[in-house]
Amino acid sequence: MKKTLLAAALFAGLAGAAQAETSVTLYGILDTGYGYSQIKYDRNDIRVRSTSSGLASGVVSGNRWGVRGSEDLGDGLRAIFTLEAGFDIGSGGNSSKSGALFHRQSWVGLASDHWGSFTMGRQYNMGNGFTYGSANVGVSMGDMDRTFGGQGSSNRMDNAFKYVTPSFSGFQAGVAYGNPNTSILSVDTPAGGANITERSNRLSAGLKYASGPIDVSLSYDRESNALENATTNWAIAGSYDFEVVKLHLAYGQDRYGKLGWANVASGLFTADTRPAIGSYSLGHDFKSSNYYVGLSAPVGTGVLAVSWGRSASNLDDADKWGEDAKTQNIYHLNYKYPLSKRTSLYAYGSYGTGVGYVDGAKAKELGLGLNHRF
Template structure:
């Protein structure tokens, strides 16, 4: 009798093992280097910084096969600063990504803190997501192509690729009782891959972006007198638009590879709409209203000189149509870079970016150069150079 019970128990264990197979992967990136900024608030600056080409991170990724093509999946990903050891994304434990979901032959559904569909479908075409890093990204990453902002409380669906087409939709619940639309975020996207041709489109709509999008990290600005503080950062390219009721991004990208050369382009139309909403954020002195519309076009080129060496150049044109008498601004930006792979997991790279500004910025002042995530210049020009090393594990 005991032998029969033992055999039954063992058979059940092997049956479960055959039915449900799982794996968990530990992975990460360490990116560190030396930077030069020609004008950081009026002074030259040399410093070490972490996570320029790719954000330094570690993560866990898991999958459990449930049978019939169905599988449970999860990702937990934490950013960190190599120089100080601090956690990134405002000190959030898993500030880069944290989600769980199910995948099947009909597509994938995930829930948690995730990328929006503009990032998923358009980010890969921007030079900042390739060889340029965040220094070569669009000013203030205002269209989020470089994935500065994640989305909390998001439900996302993406299909299984069909004849080269992938599409999806995502919705983030605002979580405000009695007001379904407040803080809500939704996005749509699609891309197409056919041999040397890649293309993508995306749409992002964010209500109360100062709070729901820019303020969803670990350290949002405090609310004073019922008005949320600004979470848009120090860059005058967008810092005056914290009172926008809605942020809208429409984008289209493409790339074509010919031999060792790849030509790419990106375009986005980004709007900070219904400015002056004090429930969303602070209003600049003198007031602001209407809509500020940015049109951003990028052309980039990448060449695989050898299997181990990549070179690239890019140009980004950004035009802000202005809002409510604030005038308009134009930002011209050029970047160049080299990336040399010492192995499959380790490379050394250098990136140089130049930006020139003119017109009137979001604060109503004379526009100054402001390369993404760097201290803004006090003049209309700024140069940044990076020499770094990246290791993947």
């Protein structure tokens, strides 16, 4: 009997030690409500209107579930990982267009409080955690990534190596390199031989300073392939907390396309509701200048936020769209009311003109919803 109790105590002690060294957490976000949206085109005696309403999914945060873990390797070194899947709460189906299970994030790496973190896999670019995190206060159509190409919650990199430094007196930097795959096809014929190389890659870098009420970030992204000019984006963003109100600002430029936006026109919006810019997305000297202004302030027990996103392109040049192009402006308002630390109600509304840089294209939306985190 004593031996049995001793063995049980020993086993419990070992299990406790293992739990202290290794942790795995299940987490997720459930976000849904009612939404109404309308897109219309009215120009040159052509009138087109599309209206939709009903259950809206993933407005404030994309619906997801995932597991993240950490193992203590000693001397301040840890093994870390994240596997994160997205889903449509209305149908219960996978929200990935490719059908991938962990399409939101899937990476593993090492981290240390002294030298930072190094991770490998599908993960966010540097703009998402730096410039986007500094400036964005909008949701849905009012989100910052509807104006900026290289920033936003949708900007992820496949097959990426990523290094982020620890914070030094408020300063932090990071760099990521994705799609480092090169394929070479060798062809030998009686007339001679040739090597066909196909190479594509994605580079992302960022710098951030955060101290007290100040948060300032800079990011740069470059995506290249063998067929077209490389798409580039840079942005500088920041916020300052005046205690009563918080100011958010961002400015940046795109060249040869907008990262995260579709390359082929499919109406005013693409399937994932981002404006398309047609055949000028890559390789046609496309350029845009982007601006974002936001204000957020506590109202009652919740937070009220307003924002304005503006993107001016060179599509109005005579050799491009000419008079059919227009600067895009999106005006946005939202309010988030916390019911607890994990659950909140929200309301939002947006109005856009020159949507997708198309003259005569306007859009509006509004909705109410519930966001729960576990």
